Amino acid sequence: MQMWEKLRDPETGRKLAGKVRELAAQVCDRLGRRLIFMEVCGTHTMAISRSGIRSLLKDYLELRSGPGCPVCVTDQADIDRMITLARLPGVVIGTFGDMVRVPGSFSSLERERALGAEVRVFYSPAEAVVWAEAHPSQQVVFLGVGFETTAPGVALSLRDAARRGVKNYSVYVSHKLVPPALRALLDDPEMRLDGFLLPGHVSTIIGCRAYLFMEDYRMPAVVAGFEPNEILDAIRELLEMLLADRAEVRNAYAHVVREEGNSRAQKLLSEVFEVDDAYWRGFGCIPQSGFRLREELAAFDAARRFEIPTVESRVPPGCACGEILKGKLTPKDCPLFARACHPTHPVGPCMVSSEGACAAYYRYEREV
Structure with missing residues (x-):
């Protein structure tokens, strides 16, 4: 089977999903808690929500959106x-x-x-x-x-x-x-993360080597593609590293992303x-x-x-976009989500952008 066929093959996806759930259960049993992985790409966020991966793994693993929407x-x-x-x-x-x-x-x-x-x-x-x-x-x-x-x-x-x-x-x-923002997340003592799904598009430019500093933090990280099967495969690699007590930066998108x-x-x-x-x-x-x-x-x-007049900037009251981008809240934690803030009346950018976490949750994961 050619690579492009594997990326879209439903049977491959079913096998991968079963393997990922099995591995996630093993890691959760060992640690005694659910895992938290962060994706740092808005296209990943949309793909995860659209494909149902987040709900598929919710018993063992939380996929949390990070600062991946430009x-x-x-x-x-x-x-x-x-x-x-x-x-x-x-x-x-x-x-x-x-x-x-x-x-x-x-x-x-x-x-x-x-x-x-x-x-x-x-x-x-x-x-x-x-x-x-x-x-x-x-x-x-x-x-x-x-x-x-x-x-x-x-x-x-x-x-x-x-x-x-x-x-x-x-x-x-x-x-x-992107790398300095990842370092800022890793330096935050309040963050509790078990692994990162690294962005595919950005990595085509900067390469995998740009993330090697994450190994110093003992943080597993995998560059992922955008098809659901590619995302599941990257999650599988993260789980296997956790089971083996390894913290490496790996490339699961090697047909597009080079090390350099x-x-x-x-x-x-x-x-x-x-x-x-x-x-x-x-x-x-x-x-x-x-x-x-x-x-x-x-x-x-x-x-x-240009002489740009200075204005006093303010974040709209109640908007949680900043905390969502840091992975400390999910869109559903925001008091404005799907109430005062929705696609026809966005309060913050996370509801506007086609790569925004709030837009993804509203479209694919909102409880009606």
């Missing part, structure tokens, strides 16, 4: 600055679709667009550069949101804009780096960006967990190009 981890102050940028005369905001409906402290890009601001959804930053070149009288600000997966596309757009002399294009940089990652993408990122401290929703400032533009590209930095 829109969700964007700090409230950054959201507010993006919205403020949209209000500046002559500015066109370019963004991926998920950002449009994310609530800020006082508005959203969707609301500003309804009031007359120009907010355009682009499928890639390269498309935004082309649009800027065709509209030289307008300032196009692309919102650089995302992890190591989307950052290379933004880096390419900046290099392309510089090469072509597109001077009315800039980026508001709010990219985040994508060296060309890494080189591009290092040519365009410098690593800097960054603020995350729920975490505050995590040292060396984000990017800033190198000095030679400062002219393309929207935060420097």
Whole structure:
């Protein structure tokens, strides 16, 4: 059977599910408690909820969502600055679709667009550069949101804009780096986790070696693919490590992810960006967990190009997105979930994004 067939084969899935439940029962018997694994990828969160894996394993194992949604981890102050940028005369905001409906402290890009601001959804930053070149009288600000997966596309757009002399294009940089956030979780004395499902998309860029520090914490971790069978197989590896009292970083997505990652993408990122401290929703400032533009590209930095008025940012009362992103609460623990906060009236970003934990729970795991 070919690899792609195994990923979708129902019989393979049934066998894997049975094996995982068997192993989970053994580990639980040994430890005398249920296990807690964390997935750190919004696509994993959606796949786990959609496929029923969470409920399949609930007797032995809790799968808890972490800071894996790029829109969700964007700090409230950054959201507010993006919205403020949209209000500046002559500015066109370019963004991926998920950002449009994310609530800020006082508005959203969707609301500003309804009031007359120009907010355009682009499928890639390269498309935004082309649009800027065709509209030289307008300032196009692309919102650089995302992890190591989307950052290379933004880096390419900046290099392309510089090469072509597109001077009315800039980026508001709010990219985040996953490994420092994992370290912050592991350094938190309140966290009680038994293993990590590591993100597949991010790992194609940074490789498995970027996570080796987790072995120093004696924390088993496995890079997982996105098909239900791949996720179950990664969970199986975590359970086998726990039974063997091993704590390693393993790659269960080897047909896509290499140990060293994508060296060309890494080189591009290092040519365009410098690593800097960054603020995350729920975490505050995590040292060396984000990017800033190198000095030679400062002219393309929207935060420097424009005087952005300061606003007082605030998290909506009762919103638990920050604690959900840290894995300390689940969406169902939030008092607003499926009550005041739902997809047609999201209070926090975790209900907005297609990778948000609250959106996944609402769609697939909500008790009606």
